[in-house]
Amino acid sequence: MSEPEVFERIRDEIGKNDVLLFMKGTPVFPQCGFSAATVDALSQLGVKFHGINILVDPELREGIKQFSQWPTIPQLYVKGEFVGGCDIVREMFETGELEQLFKEKGVALAEAA
Amino acid sequence: MPMQADDIIRLIKDGIPGAEVEIQDLAGDGDHYAATVISTAFTGKSKIQQHQMVYGALGGRMGGVLHALKLTTMAQRP
Numbered sequence A: 001m002s003e004p005e006v007f008e009r010i011r012d013e014i015g016k017n018d019v020l021l022f023m024k025g026t027p028v029f030p031q032c033g034f035s036a037a038t039v040d041a042l043s044q045l046g047v048k049f050h051g052i053n054i055l056v057d058p059e060l061r062e063g064i065k066q067f068s069q070w071p072t073i074p075q076l077y078v079k080g081e082f083v084g085g086c087d088i089v090r091e092m093f094e095t096g097e098l099e100q101l102f103k104e105k106g107v108a109l110a111e112a113a
Numbered sequence B: 001m002p003m004q005a006d007d008i009i010r011l012i013k014d015g016i017p018g019a020e021v022e023i024q025d026l027a028g029d030g031d032h033y034a035a036t037v038i039s040t041a042f043t044g045k046s047k048i049q050q051h052q053m054v055y056g057a058l059g060g061r062m063g064g065v066l067h068a069l070k071l072t073t074m075a076q077r078p
Helices: A006-016 A033-045 A058-068 A086-095 A097-104 B005-015 B047-057
Strands: A019-023 A050-053 A075-078 A081-084 B020-025 B032-038 B068-074
Touching: A006 A050, A006 A058, A019 A033, A033 A086, A033 A097, A081 A086, A081 B047, A086 A097, A086 B047, A086 B068, B005 B020, B005 B032, B005 B047, B032 B047, B047 B068
Parallel strands: A019 A050, B032 B068
Antiparallel strands: A019 A075, A075 A081, B020 B032
16 A cells, blocks of 8 residues: 655755744644744754644645654654654653754754853 | 543553552543653653553553543652
């Protein structure tokens, strides 16, 4: 069985964006508390990221769950690697692992004010 | 349709034998839970793999009938 066509689009987006968040709503107007919490963690680190609103794209909404073998949104990808959903990202943020990951991957962080 | 906390605990324990599972009903609506799962089966596994094991135990309910489950996994008590 061939893989869903939407996987090609997903790979393309992951390849184009160093830090990519599949989310409900947009970074400015998240439409789910879990997506909002994930955006908040990224924002606090000063990471530039691209958000894709899966609510307006049903094909992508189902496709990304299969692609990642992960049942929920949001989903964070850094340099092509699936990092996790809201709980993992929040936990990594709190322990400092998230900042470490971005540094290791060479992702620019804004200087803390 | 919401899930009962007891059902969530049972499914996780069936899927990950020997796991300790604690559930909190976050909103009191039977739809938003937080679960802590402690199992030696998580040893040496990444966070993603640990969470995938729990989602696997829930057998496709996560993201479906089970809308929100804030998940914390650990191999042993801190």
